[in-house]
Amino acid sequence: MNNTTIVAIALGSNLGDRDAHLDFAVSRLSQFLSDITVSSRYDTAPVDVVGDQPTYLNAALVGDTVLDPHALLRELQAIELADGRERPYANAPRTLDVDLILYGQAIVDERGLVVPHPRFRERAFVLEPLAEIAPNLVDPVTEMTVGGLLRRLRAEMG
Numbered sequence: 001m002n003n004t005t006i007v008a009i010a011l012g013s014n015l016g017d018r019d020a021h022l023d024f025a026v027s028r029l030s031q032f033l034s035d036i037t038v039s040s041r042y043d044t045a046p047v048d049v050v051g052d053q054p055t056y057l058n059a060a061l062v063g064d065t066v067l068d069p070h071a072l073l074r075e076l077q078a079i080e081l082a083d084g085r086e087r088p089y090a091n092a093p094r095t096l097d098v099d100l101i102l103y104g105q106a107i108v109d110e111r112g113l114v115v116p117h118p119r120f121r122e123r124a125f126v127l128e129p130l131a132e133i134a135p136n137l138v139d140p141v142t143e144m145t146v147g148g149l150l151r152r153l154r155a156e157m158g
Contacts, residue, residue: 058129062137083096
């Protein structure tokens with residue numbers, strides 16, 4: 001039996017049929033993740049973007065994988081590409097964004113791959129859906145749970 005690792009993935013879309021884009025991602029993710037749990041979907045205002053952009057539909061999922069972090073990242077990028085994701089400039093509107101947030105208790109800081117995701121602790125649009133389905137997942141950097149990170153962020157935001 002292969003060893004599996006629990007992973008947390010954030011999903012977002014702000015172009016076209018946002019629900020269909022997230023459905024596509026979940027369907028494709030189910031091909032190489034097991035025991036998937038998917039959050040509710042959240043309408044959120046764009047954060048750290050250029051210009052006026054449509055609102056995002058965000059969700060999170062957790063599941064188990066046998067893939068190593070690099071192979072998993074390649075799969076996530078392939079899902080974005082298959083759904084028509086284009087990257088004309090940084091933080092451009094997108095049909096689909098699929099981000100690796102946590103890979104078990106791994107800490108990876110390499111060119112092209114940083115896990116945990118470097119900005120997830122300050123993003124309510126990631127923490128809220130993730131806390132809904134996996135509040136007790138632990139961030140290996142801060143050693144705080146996802147639920148604790150969300151409570152801290154809410155307190156900081158007032």
